[in-house]
Amino acid sequence: MTLPATDFTPLLSGVGGLLIGASVVVLMALNGKIAGISGIAGRLVNTSARGPLLEQLLFVAGLVGGAAVVALVAGGVPQHLPPSLGLLAVAGLLVGFGATIGQGCTSGHGVCGIARLSVRSLTATLVFMGVAILVTFLMRHVGGLS
Numbered sequence: 001m002t003l004p005a006t007d008f009t010p011l012l013s014g015v016g017g018l019l020i021g022a023s024v025v026v027l028m029a030l031n032g033k034i035a036g037i038s039g040i041a042g043r044l045v046n047t048s049a050r051g052p053l054l055e056q057l058l059f060v061a062g063l064v065g066g067a068a069v070v071a072l073v074a075g076g077v078p079q080h081l082p083p084s085l086g087l088l089a090v091a092g093l094l095v096g097f098g099a100t101i102g103q104g105c106t107s108g109h110g111v112c113g114i115a116r117l118s119v120r121s122l123t124a125t126l127v128f129m130g131v132a133i134l135v136t137f138l139m140r141h142v143g144g145l146s
Contacts, residue, residue: 024112031055034116036108037063038099098128 024035040056071077099105102124104113109128113121 020107020111021115024115028112034108034112035059036104036112038096038105039108102128
């Protein structure tokens with residue numbers, strides 16, 4: 001069973017959201033740390049800001065391993081790639097640049113920051129969600145990309 005990326009899946013989405021929330025609470029309760037994917041991945045490549053290497057490697061391995069488990073159980077993962085790898089590379093660089101400027105990514109600000117009632121995280125989340133909606137609209141309805 002392969003799920004198209006555009007299907008509405010309230011049960012799966014709800015279970016996924018609960019698992020993300022539970023993992024954030026466990027990380028905060030056991031380590032006192034906020035889960036931010038960009039920060040953890042960034043410290044893996046930036047040797048000057050490196051933290052506990054094993055912990056960071058296990059966190060990233062868990063992300064990849066989770067996708068692998070879903071692929072095995074569901075028979076595939078939803079995939080919807082842009083029509084060009086160059087566009088995908090530019091989008092990835094923009095996300096990384098935005099996460100650097102905002103001092104955190106969607107997971108750090110959107111999941112953890114809002115749960116902590118951080119005004120900075122609420123502002124960052126509103127900005128990147130607004131830009132994502134605008135870019136999606138422009139790509140689909142003005143640029144003709146799907």
